[in-house]
Amino acid sequence: MTNSELLKNTIAQIFANGKGILAMDESTPTIDKRFSVNGIPQNVEMRRNYRELLATTPGLSESIGGAILYDETIRQQTSDGIAMATMLMNSGIIPGIKVDMGAKPLAGFPNEKITEGLDGLRERLVDYNSMGARFAKWRAVITIGDGIPTDACINANSHALARYAALCQEAGLVPIVEPEVLMDGNHSRQRCYDVTEQALKSLFEALYHFRVDLQSIILKPNLVMAGKDSSQKDSIADVAKATVNCFLSSVPAAVPAIAFLSGGQSPEQASQHLNAINKNYKDRLPWIVAFSFARAIQHPCLEAWKGQEAHVEKAQQLLYHRAKLSAAARRGAYKSAMEDHG
Ligand code: 5MM
Numbered sequence: 001m002t003n004s005e006l007l008k009n010t011i012a013q014i015f016a017n018g019k020g021i022l023a024m025d026e027s028t029p030t031i032d033k034r035f036s037v038n039g040i041p042q043n044v045e046m047r048r049n050y051r052e053l054l055a056t057t058p059g060l061s062e063s064i065g066g067a068i069l070y071d072e073t074i075r076q077q078t079s080d081g082i083a084m085a086t087m088l089m090n091s092g093i094i095p096g097i098k099v100d101m102g103a104k105p106l107a108g109f110p111n112e113k114i115t116e117g118l119d120g121l122r123e124r125l126v127d128y129n130s131m132g133a134r135f136a137k138w139r140a141v142i143t144i145g146d147g148i149p150t151d152a153c154i155n156a157n158s159h160a161l162a163r164y165a166a167l168c169q170e171a172g173l174v175p176i177v178e179p180e181v182l183m184d185g186n187h188s189r190q191r192c193y194d195v196t197e198q199a200l201k202s203l204f205e206a207l208y209h210f211r212v213d214l215q216s217i218i219l220k221p222n223l224v225m226a227g228k229d230s231s232q233k234d235s236i237a238d239v240a241k242a243t244v245n246c247f248l249s250s251v252p253a254a255v256p257a258i259a260f261l262s263g264g265q266s267p268e269q270a271s272q273h274l275n276a277i278n279k280n281y282k283d284r285l286p287w288i289v290a291f292s293f294a295r296a297i298q299h300p301c302l303e304a305w306k307g308q309e310a311h312v313e314k315a316q317q318l319l320y321h322r323a324k325l326s327a328a329a330r331r332g333a334y335k336s337a338m339e340d341h342g
Pocket of ligand 1: 023024025026027028030031098102139180261262263264292293294295296
């Protein structure tokens with residue numbers, strides 16, 4: 001199999017039969033913050049227990065075709081001594097890995113960030129490949145505020161995403177490219193539309209310049225919606241329409257799949273929005289439109305677990321259910337009545 005066939009084959013497996021991606025790649029500060037909110041001790045063993053709970057959820061592979069791991073997790077084993085990536089692979093879920101080193105302040109540009117991690121990435125990708133990872137993820141963070149984002153911030157992040165993606169393809173790993181326009185702020189839906197469109201156009205220009213094969217990437221973007229502190233209340237139909245229009249004008253049809261992040265929406269909202277896009281615009285979309293949710297799949301599960309062994313079964317049932325609903329939304333078959341059967 002050529003490298004290009006390998007990458008396309010990985011994408012086909014991840015999204016086969018209406019499946020999507022579970023993002024379980026929170027960095028240590030992020031997962032510790034989520035643990036702290038739920039009164040869960042923040043240490044390496046609890047993080048391992050939680051990631052084992054996620055990876056061993058019975059039936060998860062009915063809805064999840066790929067799971068993104070964090071560096072600490074891919075080096076850990078289940079309590080039966082099986083490497084976490086092998087555990088996932090054995091249950092029919094392709095393991096992936098977050099390879100960026102986080103979003104850091106962009107010098108000279110207050111309140112803006114640049115994602116770091118390109119130094120030594122070629123060597124790290126070889127390591128991750130040998131640990132079983134078949135795809136990777138890099139997240140750029142774009143903030144909307146007074147006078148921001150600047151062109152400099154958007155273009156610097158696009159440049160980094162493109163260099164990362166080229167290195168991944170060279171190493172035989174599918175790059176997930178994630179330019180996230182944050183929901184934080186009181187901006188309007190139109191402002192989110194404009195910034196998302198600019199970020200996507202900048203990204204695809206950079207991917208072109210760095211000779212990235214667009215047929216072998218996965219795009220992980222935000223939805224187009226008003227900021228979470230905005231007085232504008234978006235309807236589900238408004239968000240679906242704005243998102244589809246924005247993406248049709250900025251994402252080439254060569255891209256095989258778009259897998260949305262959830263970005264702080266409630267699990268129900270994330271399902272409703274994805275469902276409306278697939279249900280109402282199916283015939284106009286040249287790409288698979290799926291999900292790569294972290295919070296919108298994990299939230300009820302983490303709340304139920306509370307770090308206690310006695311709650312593992314219930315927590316896994318909730319994870320299974322939320323993954324099922326996300327996959328239903330990918331098919332445009334989600335209905336709010338399904339929420340009751342968790
Ligand atoms: C935007 O975050 C990604 C998707 O998660 P949500 O569906 O909750 O928005 C997520 O994969 C994120 O990139 C990872 O959790 C890593 O984030 P940190 O902040 O830990 O680097």
